[in-house]
Amino acid sequence: MKLHRTVVVLLAFAMPAGAHHEFQTFVQSHSGRPVNCALCHTSPDGPEGTGAGQIGSLTEGERERLNRARAAFEPSPVVDSPILNDFGNLLVARLGKRRILELRSKPELVAAELGFANDLDGDGIPDAQEYLDGTHPLSRHHGAPLRLFWHELRAHAFQVAMLFAATAITLYGLISVLRGFALRLQAHESGDAP
Amino acid sequence: MSTATDPLSSRVARFVRERLPAEKLNARQLLIEKEVPQHKASWAYYLGGLALFFFLIQVVTGLMLLFYYQPTVSDAHASVAAISEHVAGGALIRNLHAWSASAMIAVVIVHVLTTFAMKAFARPRELTWVSGMTLALIVFTFGFTGYLLPWNQIAVNATKVGLQSIEALGQYLPGELARWPTYVRETIQGEPSVGQATLSRFFALHVILLPLATVAALGVHLLQVQVHGMSRGVDVEQVKTERFFPFFVIKDLSVWGVAFFVVCVVAMCLPFDALLPYPLLEPFNPLGSTPDGIKPEWYFFFVYYPLEILPYWVVVAGSTLVLGTMFLAPWIFGRTSRRTLRVLALGAAAYFLLMTFFGQTVYEILKGGQP
Structure with a gap:
């Protein structure tokens, strides 16, 4: 088990900071909705590149934040990666980078492990549920239509x-x-x- | 009764006199003495008023959105986002605009089909029908032009597809005519690709030209409806009637009240954007790849899926034929029985529902994969 963890940690440092398409593929097939990297990343085109929110455009201070976030192998109270959006940072903070890498082979477990208590956009639909539904966890105007309707009707x-x-x-x-x-x-x- | 030997001017004058009888152009005839037939299909008489009501919601909410919307490619998306996020009541107004647009188009479609089935285009109501069909076309153009204004991925890419389909018509036209669709596309687009000129033109069409055209066509339509009254609509000689004022007006107002409540609750509780995948709502990126799932609005599915399934010329020829037939219905179906018209209208409704709700499935069955 220790060896397995060590390999994962070494791999994590060695790998480029690319988006994990396994999660995107799972969400699309589970929800039937097309999604892109903006589910977890700042840029809809993923972390690599020179656009806004991508690694090539980061300032010195943002690179330091990125390196601190990259070291969050275990769950930690705060993760503040500039290439991740609030949902991406929440995932790393709650699960830890090591577990996220492990979950690439079981993306269906992400929602259960994240738990259904967080609702970053305050639309009444838990972030984990939005992950399963393929809707944006950071937009209060976006959610599975029926869930959103009933929540807003009650509210x-x-x-x-x-x-x-x-x-x-x-x-x-x-x-x-x-x-x-x-x-x-x-x-x-x-x-x-x- | 006109005869073939009458001079053309005399026949035209008789046609106009019959459609605009001077003796009926007074408040008593148009309002107080007007009677509305009552029968099992009377519900269809409320559809025109309902479409008008949704149009009025469009005007009011559209004017409110104009205070904040910026029709430039750099600011359009951000201004729409600001309306939803930072303007008090902005999200509600924007959703009301979007939901009532869809409701208006749905009601207009049902209105066209029911008036067709009831043979409400028969003499002397030809002008009512033609002005109504013109309004239906304008309503669809409102939808097409309004779709681009948020300047997001689906808006720009769907508009590109729509404009490219106009240009594709050229390959079927002979000689110099083959270039005309390109001229049309370039005129609408205003520049080599969909950009600022296109947005400016669509904006001008959406907020000035189309509303003016609507007022003109609506004026003719409503005047004709009031002058000639509602068509009897059923094959029964003796139908009960009720007075237009106040009984029908009161019922019409009640329908408007229910519609207002329902559309407000839906706009309050369900953002229209929630129906689309979020990548399609991101700002349009001219350098990025086209995201999956680009489609027109639901009310264009009846022509979008056939375009994806059948050869282009088949769809264009079929659409032109159907549109021409619909405009000329008073003269083409003048002697057709209501029973036959009902069957045709039901067939059209079934086709429309099939393409709107199951067009994707039909496509996958016939072609496999995504369009």
Whole structure:
């Protein structure tokens, strides 16, 4: 077991900081939704390159943050890699880099190991569930449609009730005005109008 | 009754007099004495008003979005994101705009099919029908032009595909005509590729030209509807009627109230973007690869999937034939029974539903893989 861990750690340092396509492949086949590297990375094109959020564009300070994050082989309270987004950093912080590398062969276990308590975007859908659904864990406007709908409906129950009351009252008022006009017209036609 | 020996000018004058009878152009005839038939298909009479109501929501929410939206390739996506994230009520207004657009198009489609099935285009309602078909075309163009405005991956790539399909028409045209589709595409696009000029043109079309065209066509349509009343719509000699004012108007308002409540709840609880994969919602990157899953909006699936499955010329010829037939329905189907029209409308509805909900499956069965 110790040897296995050592090999994983050595491999992790030796490997380039590429995105792990095993997770992307699993999420796409499980959810039926296309996803890209922006699920966990800052750049949708992954960490390698010279674009914003990619290794080639990092400043000296960001490189130091990257190196600190790369050393997080075991779970740690805070991971702040500049090439990862908040969800990616949460994954490394909760699982540790070593476990993430191990999970590349079992990407279906990521959600269970991450747990369903975190909701970074506050849309009511746990991050682990968003991973399974192939939706973005950092956008409160993005989630599995039915889950999002029921959560928002519960969250906005008061506003929905007020909207119903406002619509009903406005309709009642408008209909009463129309009926009044109609009665007035009828009275005018029959010569009963004052 | 016109005869073939009458001079053309006299026949045109008679046609116009019959469609715009001066004696009916007063409030009493248009509003107070108007009667609406009542029968088992009366629900279809509310669809036109419902489409109008959704259009009004479009106008109000569209005007609100105009205060914040930036029609430039550098800022369009960021301004849309800012509307959703930072403007008070912005997400609700944007979702209302998106959901009511889809609702309007859905209602317009059902309205076209039901009026066709009820033979509501028959004399003297030809102008009602033609102006209605014009409105339906405008509504679809609203959808096409509005799709580009958020300037995200799906918006730009789907627009590119749409514009390329116009140019592809050239290969089937002879001689100098073969270049015309390219001229059309370049005119719409405004530059060699979809870019700032395209966005500016689509924006101008979406917020100025199309709304003006809608007001014009809607004016003719509503005037014709009020002058000639609702078509009887069924093969029954004696149908009950109710007064348009106030009874039908009250019911119409109630339908609007229910629609308003439903579309507001949906807009409040379900962001329209949630229906799309998130990579398609990222800002358009001209240097990046085209992401998977680029498709037009659902209301173009009835022509999108056939384009992916059948030869291009078959779809273009079929679409042109169907569109021409629909515009000329009052003259082509003038003697056709309502029963036959109902069967045709049901067939069209079944095709539309099949392509909208199962187009992907149909494609996979016939071609295998993703389009």
